[in-house]
Amino acid sequence: MMRGIKAVLLDLDETLTDAFTGLRAARRAVAGRLHKYLREHGIELDEEVIYTRLSEFDDKMAIETKYNRDEWWPELLAGFGLKQKVPRRTVRQLTKLYWTTFARANKPFPDAGPTLSYIREKGYKLGLITDTDVEPGLKLERVRRFRFIKLFNAVVISGEDIPETKPSPKPFLLLASKLGASAGECVVVGDKPFTDIKGAKAAGMRTIWLKRRDWGIEEKADFTINSLAELRRIL
Numbered sequence: 539m540m541r542g543i544k545a546v547l548l549d550l551d552e553t554l555t556d557a558f559t560g561l562r563a564a565r566r567a568v569a570g571r572l573h574k575y576l577r578e579h580g581i582e583l584d585e586e587v588i589y590t591r592l593s594e595f596d597d598k599m600a601i602e603t604k605y606n607r608d609e610w611w612p613e614l615l616a617g618f619g620l621k622q623k624v625p626r627r628t629v630r631q632l633t634k635l636y637w638t639t640f641a642r643a644n645k646p647f648p649d650a651g652p653t654l655s656y657i658r659e660k661g662y663k664l665g666l667i668t669d670t671d672v673e674p675g676l677k678l679e680r681v682r683r684f685r686f687i688k689l690f691n692a693v694v695i696s697g698e699d700i701p702e703t704k705p706s707p708k709p710f711l712l713l714a715s716k717l718g719a720s721a722g723e724c725v726v727v728g729d730k731p732f733t734d735i736k737g738a739k740a741a742g743m744r745t746i747w748l749k750r751r752d753w754g755i756e757e758k759a760d761f762t763i764n765s766l767a768e769l770r771r772i773l
């Protein structure tokens with residue numbers, strides 16, 4: 539057991555679920571649609587070029603915590619040289635395509651369920667903290683698809699249950715209060731240094747960085763692990 543810790547707060551995407559698979563599929567689908575759209579507007583670009591640019595753009599938006607896909611597409615298309623205004627209907631279709639493809643391809647990591655069961659059996663309270671997908675209700679719908687959700691004592695969708703998203707400490711503190719724990723009794727597990735770890739530290743919580751990839755942004759955590767299964771040696 540981790541001394542003085544009552545509750546374990548976990549992030550969802552890329553922490554419990556293999557968001558890479560979801561992201562890749564979503565970017566593929568959208569790149570195909572953008573390719574077609576640009577061609578219809580006289581811009582001929584290799585689909586692979588569009589995919590690569592979209593992937594870079596997606597990562598950049600994640601770092602800047604700009605989650606509203608509706609705002610992405612006009613900016614991205616303008617970057618490809620499109621002069622015309624992108625109709626609202628097209629924007630909505632692209633966002634819908636992105637999220638439905640993402641949800642279908644986004645699977646839990648194999649060690650997610652067993653590790654969550656282990657944490658519960660150890661007597662910790664379990665909390666899920668995840669940022670909104672901007673479309674109201676969409677994130678909750680995505681969350682409910684996972685069987686492991688029944689293991690959680692409380693869920694906070696930041697940006698919906700509370701206006702602030704990570705790295706604000708507020709959603710972390712809201713989840714702690716739902717779990718009946720003080721900030722000092724919580725440890726946060728997340729994959730993103732600039733949202734999960736930064737926010738948890740601002741809330742006064744202990745931190746475990748699950749290093750799925752290098753973001754090129756440093757934020758010192760109490761522990762660094764490379765897989766969920768490694769939580770067994772800390773918790």
Ligand SMILES: [Mg+2]
Nearest residue numbers: 549551552729
């Ligand atoms: Mg994440």
